Amino acid sequence: MKVISVVGARPQFVKVALVVKELAERGIEAPIVHTGQHYDYEMSALFFKELEIPEPVVNLNVGSGTHAEQTSKMLLGLEKILLRERPHAIIVYGDTNSTLAGALSAAKLNITICHVEAGLRSYNRKMPEEINRIVSDHLSDVLFAPTRHALEILKREGLGDKAHMVGDVMYDVLLRYMDMSMSSTVVEKMGLEPKKYYLATVHRAENTDDPKRLSDIISALSALDLPVIFPAHPRTKKRMEEYGIKMDGSIRLVSPMSYLEFITLLRYAAKVLTDSGGVQKEAYVLGVPCITLRDETEWVETVEDGWNILVGASRDRIITAVAKFSPKGERKKHYGDGYAHKRIADVVEGL
Numbered sequence: 001m002k003v004i005s006v007v008g009a010r011p012q013f014v015k016v017a018l019v020v021k022e023l024a025e026r027g028i029e030a031p032i033v034h035t036g037q038h039y040d041y042e043m044s045a046l047f048f049k050e051l052e053i054p055e056p057v058v059n060l061n062v063g064s065g066t067h068a069e070q071t072s073k074m075l076l077g078l079e080k081i082l083l084r085e086r087p088h089a090i091i092v093y094g095d096t097n098s099t100l101a102g103a104l105s106a107a108k109l110n111i112t113i114c115h116v117e118a119g120l121r122s123y124n125r126k127m128p129e130e131i132n133r134i135v136s137d138h139l140s141d142v143l144f145a146p147t148r149h150a151l152e153i154l155k156r157e158g159l160g161d162k163a164h165m166v167g168d169v170m171y172d173v174l175l176r177y178m179d180m181s182m183s184s185t186v187v188e189k190m191g192l193e194p195k196k197y198y199l200a201t202v203h204r205a206e207n208t209d210d211p212k213r214l215s216d217i218i219s220a221l222s223a224l225d226l227p228v229i230f231p232a233h234p235r236t237k238k239r240m241e242e243y244g245i246k247m248d249g250s251i252r253l254v255s256p257m258s259y260l261e262f263i264t265l266l267r268y269a270a271k272v273l274t275d276s277g278g279v280q281k282e283a284y285v286l287g288v289p290c291i292t293l294r295d296e297t298e299w300v301e302t303v304e305d306g307w308n309i310l311v312g313a314s315r316d317r318i319i320t321a322v323a324k325f326s327p328k329g330e331r332k333k334h335y336g337d338g339y340a341h342k343r344i345a346d347v348v349e350g351l
């Protein structure tokens with residue numbers, strides 16, 4: 001049995017890591033096809049190395065471009081590979097253009113599609129990820145929901161019959177690497193003291209491609225009372241230069257980090273400010289107050305339990321949240337038991 005995983009962007013490397021290892025242990029051929037959406041060393045190869053992910057059998061090297069350019073190059077490349085390899089099924093992950101291209105190319109060739117992290121919705125169609133999720137979920141034959149909330153959404157959209165509530169594969173990875181992160185000395189190496197710095201990430205198009213939102217966010221980060229470690233996504237760095245946005249005060253701009261370095265810095269941060277989906281969940285699991293630089297979230301349970309607050313890109317709301325937001329409530333096991341990857345493999349084995 002051969003099951004191809006299609007990945008391309010940084011969070012997908014985390015999601016694929018344990019799934020392909022589990023499939024291989026069960027004797028299933030589980031090659032990875034990399035679309036090349038992310039190509040910088042720190043955005044791609046570093047993750048394969050650190051998470052010991054098998055090398056991709058093919059890299060389509062599509063690189064950057066408009067949505068149509070990027071997705072169409074992926075479709076052309078993937079169709080050739082799927083025709084040649086004739087897998088039993090393909091697995092797509094999350095909500096990037098690589099997810100959409102994987103699902104669409106397999107659907108046209110009548111290849112079974114499994115979607116890991118199905119059922120997420122922000123109900124904001126201006127986000128490219130929302131379009132990618134809706135299309136991928138509705139094209140898929142097997143849907144792996146990470147939470148009860150995601151499962152309910154799939155049922156509401158008439159997709160309940162195809163859905164399996166398996167838990168969250170990013171949580172599985174976090175549990176396994178959390179202890180290793182304890183020994184990582186990144187906090188000391190950066191001259192920081194635990195709980196005496198903030199961590200910030202910004203990469204969503206709605207924030208980076210709007211000069212007002214981006215400059216308000218950077219201005220808020222610059223005004224905070226503790227150092228702000230800011231591992232900048234290449235898109236964010238590029239836009240800051242284009243818009244002439246200067247940073248000063250508390251911000252320390254650093255290169256994108258490895259997974260272990262990042263989760264260690266997150267674990268010891270006083271608070272995190274982010275527009276990433278994965279980081280909101282990781283902060284919840286690690287008990288770090290999260291200030292989300294968006295107007296909505298897919299990971300609603302983190303907000304409902306009081307550990308995450310949505311502040312958009314308003315300078316004042318960001319600064320006030322950093323000063324006042326202080327969660328105390330209980331954190332629950334929304335993301336499963338650390339074995340989502342095994343449940344996924346159980347279902348895939350039976351296809």
Ligand code: UD1
Pocket residue numbers: 009010011037038039040043064065095096097098128129203205233234235238
């Ligand atoms: C993509 C996903 C997003 C995901 C994110 C994780 C889509 C629509 N978006 O956004 O859902 O959360 O990945 O990071 O698929 N660039 C580099 N080097 C790289 C990669 C990107 O310099 O290795 C720069 C390029 O200038 C590129 C820009 O970043 O134009 C944006 O990259 P792209 O892959 O289009 O989207 P992301 O913003 O990374």
